[in-house]
Amino acid sequence: MLREPSRNAEAGRLSTKSFPIRGRSDVVTVSSHAGRLARELGLDARRAMELAIVVSELASNIVKHGVRGEIVLTFDDHWPPQGEITVEAHDVGPPIRDLALAMIDGNDDQGPIDPALILRRGGLGTGLGAVARLADRVEYRDEEDGSKTITARFHRR
Amino acid sequence: MAQTDVPHVSVASERLQLVIEALSYASVDEFDSCLSLLQRSNEKDEFSELETAFSIFVRELGEAKAELNRALTQQEAANRELEAKLETIEMQQAAIRELSTPIIEVWAGVLCLPVVGVVDSQRSAEMTETLLETIVAKQARMAIVDITGIDVMDTKTADHFIKMARAVRLLGAECIVSGINPGIAQTLTHIGVDLTGVRTLRSLRDALQLYLRETEQLVVQQKSHFARRESEI
Numbered sequence: 001m002l003r004e005p006s007r008n009a010e011a012g013r014l015s016t017k018s019f020p021i022r023g024r025s026d027v028v029t030v031s032s033h034a035g036r037l038a039r040e041l042g043l044d045a046r047r048a049m050e051l052a053i054v055v056s057e058l059a060s061n062i063v064k065h066g067v068r069g070e071i072v073l074t075f076d077d078h079w080p081p082q083g084e085i086t087v088e089a090h091d092v093g094p095p096i097r098d099l100a101l102a103m104i105d106g107n108d109d110q111g112p113i114d115p116a117l118i119l120r121r122g123g124l125g126t127g128l129g130a131v132a133r134l135a136d137r138v139e140y141r142d143e144e145d146g147s148k149t150i151t152a153r154f155h156r157r
Numbered sequence: 158m159a160q161t162d163v164p165h166v167s168v169a170s171e172r173l174q175l176v177i178e179a180l181s182y183a184s185v186d187e188f189d190s191c192l193s194l195l196q197r198s199n200e201k202d203e204f205s206e207l208e209t210a211f212s213i214f215v216r217e218l219g220e221a222k223a224e225l226n227r228a229l230t231q232q233e234a235a236n237r238e239l240e241a242k243l244e245t246i247e248m249q250q251a252a253i254r255e256l257s258t259p260i261i262e263v264w265a266g267v268l269c270l271p272v273v274g275v276v277d278s279q280r281s282a283e284m285t286e287t288l289l290e291t292i293v294a295k296q297a298r299m300a301i302v303d304i305t306g307i308d309v310m311d312t313k314t315a316d317h318f319i320k321m322a323r324a325v326r327l328l329g330a331e332c333i334v335s336g337i338n339p340g341i342a343q344t345l346t347h348i349g350v351d352l353t354g355v356r357t358l359r360s361l362r363d364a365l366q367l368y369l370r371e372t373e374q375l376v377v378q379q380k381s382h383f384a385r386r387e388s389e390i
Contacts, residue, residue, distance in 0.1 A: 024250055024254055024257075025246075025250050025253050028274070028275075031275045031277075045308060046308060049275070052275045053275055053277055053309065053310075056275045056280075057278060057279075060277055060279040064279070105313050124279075124281065124313065124314075124317055126313035126314065126317075127277065129311075130277070130278060130311035133311060133313075134311060
């Protein structure tokens with residue numbers, strides 16, 4: 001289900017903040033901001049930390065694979081009834097060929113990663129898996145202009 | 158020919174020469190010398206109008222050139238400033254990378270890696286790499302990974318942490334994981350991580366005490382050794 005944020009703007013409290021991701025320092029900035037935001041909105045400490053981890057994984061991926069990108073954090077107080085935080089990771093980079101494959105731990109979008117290469121590629125290949133485990137819902141779409149967006153949703157419980 | 162009916166102006170070749178010279182000055186941006194040459198003649202005739210028009214043109218050209226140079230200088234200064242800022246950003250990024258994996262040698266041969274903040278899969282891979290390299294470089298016998306500051310970890314990242322502890326053992330050093338909180342303890346047991354060979358202790362303090370107890374014997378031996386040497390001296 002895709003929603004345009006503007007449609008609910010009058011009906012509920014909705015706030016959006018966008019963070020450009022240019023390097024490792026931006027990863028730290030955006031993930032700590034996300035954790036703070038989640039606690040302000042009443043998520044418990046554990047859930048807030050899980051959100052921060054998801055944001056960190058998605059932002060790290062932008063630094064690693066994307067040419068340039070941004071993380072957009074949106075809080076919608078209106079829909080679903082309990083409210084949700086969405087993390088949109090948007091970047092201009094090669095599309096994920098096979099998302100289901102990439103979400104399996106130790107895989108990238110082309111299949112299993114050679115363990116010997118893990119140190120060199122700067123990651124374990126478990127980032128998207130972590131996103132899938134920790135978020136309530138994950139969506140992926142290739143944009144018309146060749147960029148891609150991964151959306152992770154966190155419901156307020 | 159029709160041209161013979163057109164009125165002619167006669168000019169002393171000296172004045173013509175001055176204008177040519179002035180033009181050559183203008184062509185190499187020597188606008189002041191050019192203007193002073195043009196102002197030399199006091200004659201008031203049709204040719205002097207040309208000289209006046211030429212000098213106005215040269216003055217304006219000179220001002221435009223000076224303006225352009227000022228703008229260029231400003232641009233260069235701005236560029237230099239921008240480059241300096243970019244350099245600062247790069248330095249800060251390097252500092253952040255370093256700070257995200259601070260490894261402290263708390264005792265001779267004992268390394269401590271305090272982990273705080275958000276740990277994602279990439280950071281945990283970086284930590285492993287840095288810790289293993291440092292153990293080899295410092296010839297450490299023990300590494301204490303303190304995760305008191307971590308409340309939540311993804312299961313796979315937690316699994317990787319335990320693997321890091323095993324890799325440390327492969328290098329001939331011992332690895333103690335301290336400060337595991339209830340949430341992470343549940344995560345680890347839930348995914349069925351094999352914890353054999355990984356020592357876990359409640360706090361960094363406990364880990365250091367254990368190390369001291371175990372090396373007490375060694376310390377006593379060293380002390381008596383130094384005491385012997387001192388008495389010899």
